[in-house]
Amino acid sequence: MPRVAASPRLERLLSLVPWVMAHTGVTVTEVCERFKITREELAADLDLLFMCGLPPFGPGDLIVAYIEGDRVVIEEADYLARPMRLTRWEAVRLLVTGRALARLEGVFEADSLQRGLEKLEAALSPEEAAAAAALAERVAVELEGTGAEPMLAELRESIADRRRLKITYYSFGRDEISEREIDPYVVFGALGNWYVSAHDHSSEEQRVFRVDRIKEMTITDETFEPPEGFDAASVARGPLFVPSSHDVEVTLDLAPAAGWVREITPHDRADPLPDGWTRMILRTPHFQWLARLVLRLGEDVRVVGPPELAERVRETAKGTLGRYGA
Amino acid sequence: MADKTERLLNLIALLLETRRPVSPDEIRTKIPGYGEGDVAFRRMFERDKEEIRELGLPLELLSADAWEGDEGYRIRKEAATIPELDLTADERAALLLAAQAWEGQAVPGDPDRALMKLSLAAGASEETVDAGSWFRTRVDASAPVLSALFDAIERRKRVTFRYRTGGGGEAHERSIDPYGLRHRGAWYLAGFDHDRKEIRHFKLERIDGGVDVAPGKDPDFETPVGISTEIPRGPWGEGGSEARVAFAPDAAWWVARRTGADASVVREDAWVEVALPFDDRRVFLSWILGFGEDAVVLEPEDLRAEAIERLRVATTIVAGT
Numbered sequence: 001m002p003r004v005a006a007s008p009r010l011e012r013l014l015s016l017v018p019w020v021m022a023h024t025g026v027t028v029t030e031v032c033e034r035f036k037i038t039r040e041e042l043a044a045d046l047d048l049l050f051m052c053g054l055p056p057f058g059p060g061d062l063i064v065a066y067i068e069g070d071r072v073v074i075e076e077a078d079y080l081a082r083p084m085r086l087t088r089w090e091a092v093r094l095l096v097t098g099r100a101l102a103r104l105e106g107v108f109e110a111d112s113l114q115r116g117l118e119k120l121e122a123a124l125s126p127e128e129a130a131a132a133a134a135l136a137e138r139v140a141v142e143l144e145g146t147g148a149e150p151m152l153a154e155l156r157e158s159i160a161d162r163r164r165l166k167i168t169y170y171s172f173g174r175d176e177i178s179e180r181e182i183d184p185y186v187v188f189g190a191l192g193n194w195y196v197s198a199h200d201h202s203s204e205e206q207r208v209f210r211v212d213r214i215k216e217m218t219i220t221d222e223t224f225e226p227p228e229g230f231d232a233a234s235v236a237r238g239p240l241f242v243p244s245s246h247d248v249e250v251t252l253d254l255a256p257a258a259g260w261v262r263e264i265t266p267h268d269r270a271d272p273l274p275d276g277w278t279r280m281i282l283r284t285p286h287f288q289w290l291a292r293l294v295l296r297l298g299e300d301v302r303v304v305g306p307p308e309l310a311e312r313v314r315e316t317a318k319g320t321l322g323r324y325g326a
Numbered sequence: 327m328a329d330k331t332e333r334l335l336n337l338i339a340l341l342l343e344t345r346r347p348v349s350p351d352e353i354r355t356k357i358p359g360y361g362e363g364d365v366a367f368r369r370m371f372e373r374d375k376e377e378i379r380e381l382g383l384p385l386e387l388l389s390a391d392a393w394e395g396d397e398g399y400r401i402r403k404e405a406a407t408i409p410e411l412d413l414t415a416d417e418r419a420a421l422l423l424a425a426q427a428w429e430g431q432a433v434p435g436d437p438d439r440a441l442m443k444l445s446l447a448a449g450a451s452e453e454t455v456d457a458g459s460w461f462r463t464r465v466d467a468s469a470p471v472l473s474a475l476f477d478a479i480e481r482r483k484r485v486t487f488r489y490r491t492g493g494g495g496e497a498h499e500r501s502i503d504p505y506g507l508r509h510r511g512a513w514y515l516a517g518f519d520h521d522r523k524e525i526r527h528f529k530l531e532r533i534d535g536g537v538d539v540a541p542g543k544d545p546d547f548e549t550p551v552g553i554s555t556e557i558p559r560g561p562w563g564e565g566g567s568e569a570r571v572a573f574a575p576d577a578a579w580w581v582a583r584r585t586g587a588d589a590s591v592v593r594e595d596a597w598v599e600v601a602l603p604f605d606d607r608r609v610f611l612s613w614i615l616g617f618g619e620d621a622v623v624l625e626p627e628d629l630r631a632e633a634i635e636r637l638r639v640a641t642t643i644v645a646g647t
Contacts (some may be wrong), residue, residue: 087409
């Protein structure tokens with residue numbers, strides 16, 4: 001028998017009542033925004049509350065819940081006025097990401113995080129706290145170990161103080177090290193790596209840099225202002241690869257064993273072929289990283305086109321053989 | 327008949343407010359919505375009790391009357407509600423960052439609601455402190471299979487699903503004792519594979535279709551103590567074998583940073599010789615070849631020979647199907 005899940009509506013009601021009672025005079029819009037519900041859902045919730053109370057459910061025993069003008073009113077529900085303890089799952093989710101953040105040493109005020117997590121455990125019943133602790137042992141979030149950690153503290157400082165950074169950056173796509181000046185806006189995690197979104201002064205474009213490929217960085221005295229309306233959340237959610245007019249279309253056929261390439265390479269399409277292989281079409285301004293990818297994959301890849309990519313693979317293979325003295 | 331949410335809310339209110347334990351019979355007469363038959367009542371009441379426990383509310387079964395031995399239920403308010411708690415603005419901001427990391431609701435327990443409850447208990451404002459504005463991280467909790475896997479891990483139930491290795495090829499059915507989940511850019515399941523007879527890792531996005539959780543209430547396995555659910559971090563391994571690889575100066579610093587390897591042996595030509603452990607030679611060689619002209623396998627000899635052979639083949643690649 002599967003677990004009996006708590007009804008989401010009941011869970012919502014048990015926090016909506018204390019929240020509204022603690023925020024006297026709160027408006028319909030504010031409640032809807034906080035609980036991510038529509039006005040109709042709120043009205044239905046209040047109607048339901050109005051039917052609830054204590055036996056024998058006479059007029060004086062029922063919860064008073066209504067909308068007056070634009071204000072939400074809940075009264076006569078003292079027994080529901082205090083927030084219920086956290087469930088083990090509410091605690092587990094905060095615990096595992098909280099611990100992951102705390103392990104990024106020097107990046108967060110680990111003290112306040114640690115204290116917050118301790119108070120969180122006090123907000124569970126002893127049984128649920130034990131269950132949460134056992135679960136948190138079996139669910140882990142890893143933010144560390146990407147090689148980006150030595151850079152994070154300085155990136156944070158630079159973003160907070162809006163000071164320009166001078167970086168030595170290894171571009172994998174072009175296989176070259178370059179010196180750049182960047183105005184960093186936000187650091188974000190994606191696909192198991194850390195990235196920084198920044199204005200790049202050498203191209204005068206907004207670019208995304210992989211943090212572990214920044215070899216060195218210095219905070220300069222120059223200051224900057226982020227562009228108006230810059231939305232860190234949407235940048236962090238956006239694509240890592242921004243198409244440009246320099247892009248060339250490339251077609252690769254991938255063997256089943258090379259299926260992982262699709263998971264980590266931004267591409268336009270991937271279609272199954274009759275022999276079980278996959279045809280992947282992507283666009284890129286640089287061939288160098290692709291030539292290396294083809295070397296990596298060996299017999300698990302066929303370069304369909306363009307011929308210039310095949311030529312680059314041959315050159316890279318010859319150059320590498322030269323390093324072997326072969 | 328009264329709506330189920332309404333019935334439960336009334337039941338919770340009664341059990342919170344009562345001073346003495348309330349017997350099932352009394353509950354049935356006082357709370358509307360339990361219907362007529364005895365069997366129906368018992369079934370509904372059992373489910374209601376489970377749902378109350380699922381909400382994290384400690385439901386107590388006590389002797390209602392010391393003389394007659396009747397049993398009854400109550401929820402002690404002090405045990406059910408969060409005690410007075412002080413939560414400073416910086417503690418709240420830190421927890422907010424932990425809550426914001428989660429996206430999607432396939433996993434039970436909304437972290438935003440957890441934080442709301444804490445703020446209410448502390449009488450603290452929910453004003454957003456901008457502590458995390460420089461930094462975003464994302465733990466995707468939207469994959470529907472997560473719900474079944476979290477449930478199976480908690481209740482120690484065996485799961486079956488169809489899985490594609492390496493992200494491609496035929497999907498095969500796997501039967502797994504799920505030990506743990508780990509998120510590293512993507513979700514991985516660690517568990518005992520009953521066909522392979524060893525602990526394996528499964529990337530959730532390679533699961534084809536849904537996850538079936540074994541029926542029954544009792545746990546199907548014991549989670550062994552002290553086993554590692556670590557996922558191998560990269561193509562370099564734990565140390566089954568060791569290779570010596572020379573890296574160009576432009577690549578060596580990154581290899582050292584990423585793998586933690588010692589990069590102190592610098593040759594006269596500025597190349598750096600690094601010792602790297604590896605388990606799977608095919609995966610390891612592929613990773614090294616991906617460095618192109620920036621990496622040369624020095625040892626072992628057979629790995630070096632294989633690298634040279636693969637590079638020779640690559641010098642003849644032509645475009646076309």
